[in-house]
Amino acid sequence: MSEDNARPAPPDIVRCAYLELVVSDLAASREFYVDVLGLVVTEEDEHEIHLRGLEEFIHHNLVLRAGPVPATAAFGFRVRHPRELDRAQEYYRALGCEVRREAAGFRRGVGEVVRVRDPLGFPYEFFHDVRHVPRLTWNYERHGAGAIVRLDHFNQVCPDVTRGARYLEDLGFRRTEDIRDEEGVTYAAWFARKDTVHDTALTGGAGPRMHHVAFATHEKHNILYICDKLGALRRTDVIERGPGRHGVSNAFYLYLRDPDGHRVEIYTQDYYTGDPDNPLVTWDVHDNQRRDWWGSPVVPSWYNEASRVLDLDGEPVPVLEREESRELDVTIGADGFSYTRKGGPAEGFKVGTQL
Numbered sequence: 001m002s003e004d005n006a007r008p009a010p011p012d013i014v015r016c017a018y019l020e021l022v023v024s025d026l027a028a029s030r031e032f033y034v035d036v037l038g039l040v041v042t043e044e045d046e047h048e049i050h051l052r053g054l055e056e057f058i059h060h061n062l063v064l065r066a067g068p069v070p071a072t073a074a075f076g077f078r079v080r081h082p083r084e085l086d087r088a089q090e091y092y093r094a095l096g097c098e099v100r101r102e103a104a105g106f107r108r109g110v111g112e113v114v115r116v117r118d119p120l121g122f123p124y125e126f127f128h129d130v131r132h133v134p135r136l137t138w139n140y141e142r143h144g145a146g147a148i149v150r151l152d153h154f155n156q157v158c159p160d161v162t163r164g165a166r167y168l169e170d171l172g173f174r175r176t177e178d179i180r181d182e183e184g185v186t187y188a189a190w191f192a193r194k195d196t197v198h199d200t201a202l203t204g205g206a207g208p209r210m211h212h213v214a215f216a217t218h219e220k221h222n223i224l225y226i227c228d229k230l231g232a233l234r235r236t237d238v239i240e241r242g243p244g245r246h247g248v249s250n251a252f253y254l255y256l257r258d259p260d261g262h263r264v265e266i267y268t269q270d271y272y273t274g275d276p277d278n279p280l281v282t283w284d285v286h287d288n289q290r291r292d293w294w295g296s297p298v299v300p301s302w303y304n305e306a307s308r309v310l311d312l313d314g315e316p317v318p319v320l321e322r323e324e325s326r327e328l329d330v331t332i333g334a335d336g337f338s339y340t341r342k343g344g345p346a347e348g349f350k351v352g353t354q355l
Ligand SMILES: O=C1C=CC(S(=O)(=O)O)=CC1(O)O
Pocket: 153, 155, 201, 214, 246, 247, 248, 249, 251, 265, 267, 290, 291, 292
């Protein structure tokens, strides 16, 4: 039992492991994720494609499933031992959540799965047993110049980030960074189980919705190559934001939109957060360098658009509007305010003066 004996201890989550996306045109999505981005096909048929990064040894990091309504069907987390599935089941039942336990075979390449619709409305899955597949770390003949090596994180849109943060921290996630204002409103926060900046993050907005899934490369030049390749393919309209250097996480980044509009981040070189006393980094929502260290603007679609999520029966979960102030409103636009140097000039061409 956890400290407050009222609730069972949370499951011991190792890492974010896979995302299931429903896509409207499986062939178009396969071309985007395999031919353009270079993810590796573990297994595929006419209904589903199971993909992974070059360094991954579990069966998949991404499932593309053909369906009528583009949405996110599952956020998969690996737990440290099969017994943690019992804990997951007890923990979420004690929260009053819908919990289903699916025998091995429910999900290809994965053993028993506990599926929940969590308190924020998201479809979370927990698993341990998984089929191992070849790690292609040293198969450089298969590494394109864009070389995506692993799944790094999810990003979830929810109306109340403070409430969501409390839920994730009770679940055992460590908050590593956040964006707040002087009134104490939290606009976004990042949460880790592995020793990088995050396994998932909460972005304040209408939700529950899936903001993005991020895959990691080893180097910035892998990201720059993906941009150059998209230029050569005349597909630069899939580039939504970046390339650039984040303030939060310090990672180099690129955001793309897939054929259904699902957002994919390509991400590299954040920092180690594994010590128990890892210090929280808090950013001022008006700091122009918080989301892009070079002060480049965040396009409004990045704040406003995200993918629906499905409940455990495959139905879209209703979306609730955010009640607290929204980041886009307080930083960009006629009454938006953002600075490069606190108290410095707000005039000029940077964000907050022309968008
Ligand atoms: O992974 C991330 C790290 C940093 C940022 S931000 O735009 O720098 O806040 C966004 C993000 O959540 O995608």
